[in-house]
Amino acid sequence: MTLQQTVYIVDDDKGSRESIHALVAPMNVQTRLFSSAEEFLAAYDPEQPGCLVTDLRMLGMSGVELLERLDERGIRLPTIVLSAYADVPITVRAMQLGALTLLEKPSRDLELWDAIRQALETERQSREQAARIRELHGRLKTLTAQERQVLEMIVNGLPNKAIANRLLVSLRTVESRRKSVFDKTKTRTVAELARLVAEAKGQ
């Protein structure tokens, strides 16, 4: 099941906030508008995929402080920081805290549009990636300890005979374990299997 992405818009200026909402409308995503960072933090559900567009200077918590709070909670939400005036130290801090980009306000042409699209794409990809890794780990978990041994050796390129010699079991036993490795991991070739293992390790 794919969750619909949400663009969170945090800006204390109503005009800015609603114009970003309008800008995002053609992207077929949900939007949620907040007039302060505090409000956003109170309402944010980390399970909900999407991206964040926040103003830098706001009454109350600033955009950078908001990034710090998200960082403390271990939340990696793709974030675009908007600022009418950013200086170098603020920009560096925002980027260190994982902001995707920092745009001047008002931004040029399609800068903001492109940045939001990219943020959503990045989020989608990383979410899908995470889901795939979870799924691959699920497959690998179904293997028995003996099957895992065989899997390691197959991936390292050992032929069945060599595996049988190493494990001091019969060639038939190796062949049977080998079959269930391919079955359980839903792979057919050694190359596919090697790729799956590498992917599961996040490589």
Place this chain on the structure above:
Amino acid sequence: MKTDLRLLLVDDNPNDRHLVRRELGKEFQSIEIQEPINWEEFQTALQNETFDLVITDYQLLWATGLDILQTVRQQRSHCPVIMFTATGSEEVAVEAMKHGLDDYIIKTYDHLAWLRAAVRRALEQAAVAERTESLEQRLANLLTILTVGVFRCRPDGQLLDSNCAFRRLLLIPEETDIRGRNLSNFFLDPVEAGDVAARLQADQQVRNYETRLVREDNATLWVTLQETLQEEADGTIVIDGIVDDISARKQSEESLRQTEADMAHMARIAAMGELLAGIAHEINQPLNAIANYSVACIKQLESLPQPELAGVREWIGQISEQATRTASIIRGMRQFASRQETYHAPVELNSLLVDTSNLLRFELRQSKAKLQWDLAESLPPLVVDRIQIQQVIVNLLQNALESMENVPKEKRMIRIGTRRCEQGVEVSVADCGAGLGDMRPDQLCQPFVTSKPRGLGMGLPISKTIIQTHGGKLWGENCEAGGAVFYFTLPLKREGNV
């Protein structure tokens, strides 16, 4: 006891001398009398200066009273001489009076009583004369040592007298006669020169004013001139005047005024900066909304293929573009306004120019304008605020590019030059564009004055302020071959001299 009278009594007749002694004894309690009876004794007495008054007979065996009078006058000009004689005549009396005799008394018993009064009067006159002379001497001394010029002139300006300082002030040579000069000729303003007396109103005896005079060498001085109308004892009108050279004060006043004007200018720029920062802040938010809504419209319209919407798409594109442009103007203004603190560090000017021109490579490529470099070698490093000087260079290059919009692309060329100059280093940026037109050089750097249809008129004023705060100058002029050239100078700063 103080001696009331020290008398030189010249008379050959012992009886007459006795008579005089007795008569003056009635008037003066203590008298010291010398009675020379020949020329040598008279000379000795004269040299010793041991008398205050001379009474002489006219007919002497060894001289005449006239000889005595003249000899005394030569050496003691103020010493009163009274002739007391029975042998004289009217002619003698007239002759003697012409030679400065104080009184002439006929030696008869009837006139004897007059002698006392004559002596008393002569002594008083002598005292007055001496005091007058000492005052005159003192006045002359004062006038000589005075640093202010003092003069006296006739109502038509004809000079009658002046002190040394007056001559020094106007460089009038010592040997020339001051009476050959007229005060009016020294005035710079011919209207002010006019009739000196006319400047003094009937009800105003003294006039004190500042004016400019021209020295003999044609240099101009600022002076205060005080003129006083004086009526002499004989009824003639003269003007006594005092001239004081205030050129130095005027100069410092002028430079103070200039400094104040500069300060006021800086203050206005700063105030404008604050205003701009405020405006920039307020405008940015709605501008941001405009830009975002424009993009939203464009994106929404992309899904509507109707050809009649093509124009709308283009217009909204324009809205977006104009909003972006407005934003960049405001950003520029704000950057200037917010730059209160400056950071000065040694900068190699030639490489700064080259680096800065790279910032405009996109604009240069679009315009196809060629850059021609004419950089002086081994320029000393300058201690400047790099960012600010960069701002100036960008401004000048942008102006140059914009001025060449109507020049065929293949002819577009900007010459950038550096050279050592008296003030330090001079940078020139010359284009072959429209030139400055009929804009006056002093208008060039005034805020909001622009020849560009889309210009804000802030670039050059900001640049000029930046250069001035660096102690340099910025100016522009038309090139002889067409186009305009802008120059700015930056002073050399020695290390440790921050």
